[in-house]
Amino acid sequence: MDDGDFAGVAILLADSTFTGGAGSVSGREAIEKTLRENVIVYDDGTPRTKHVTTNIAIEIDEQAGTATARSYFTALQALPDLALQPIVSGRYHDRFERRDGRSRFVERRVRTDLVGDVSRHLRHSATAG
Numbered sequence: 559m560d561d562g563d564f565a566g567v568a569i570l571l572a573d574s575t576f577t578g579g580a581g582s583v584s585g586r587e588a589i590e591k592t593l594r595e596n597v598i599v600y601d602d603g604t605p606r607t608k609h610v611t612t613n614i615a616i617e618i619d620e621q622a623g624t625a626t627a628r629s630y631f632t633a634l635q636a637l638p639d640l641a642l643q644p645i646v647s648g649r650y651h652d653r654f655e656r657r658d659g660r661s662r663f664v665e666r667r668v669r670t671d672l673v674g675d676v677s678r679h680l681r682h683s684a685t686a687g
Contacts, residue, residue, distance in 0.1 A: 562604040564593040574663040579670055580682065596681050600637070605679055608634045611650070623656035631668075635679055645674045 559567055568590035575584040576592070583592050597605050614629040629650045636642035648670040654661045 560607050562599050564590050571663050574665050576666050578668040606635055606637050625654040627652040645676050645679055647672045
């Protein structure tokens with residue numbers, strides 16, 4: 559995400575449903591399209607952000623081939639005319655399943671808790687996170 563590699567994020571989430579402030583989308587193409595339509599990218603090809611993920615809690619059910627994860631995130635942003643600052647924070651709720659011997663995302667829910675100035679990160683503030 560922070561590298562502006564929306565195709566890579568979409569590949570990572572290809573088998574999942576991504577739910578955020580703007581609603582839910584499923585599958586690689588829809589997720590990539592949503593990111594490209596909503597996240598502002600600058601001349602260096604990035605959104606000029608850094609997502610910091612903390613307090614990660616993972617629960618694995620080996621027998622069922624499933625796992626869940628919960629974590630906090632804080633997105634920071636800096637631009638030539640914008641001092642480094644936190645712009646949004648919240649929680650990720652993820653579900654994984656093992657398919658064909660590989661664990662894959664099947665769901666990522668983004669819950670936004672605090673929103674600062676996202677006007678230079680998102681085209682539509684309802685999609686914060």
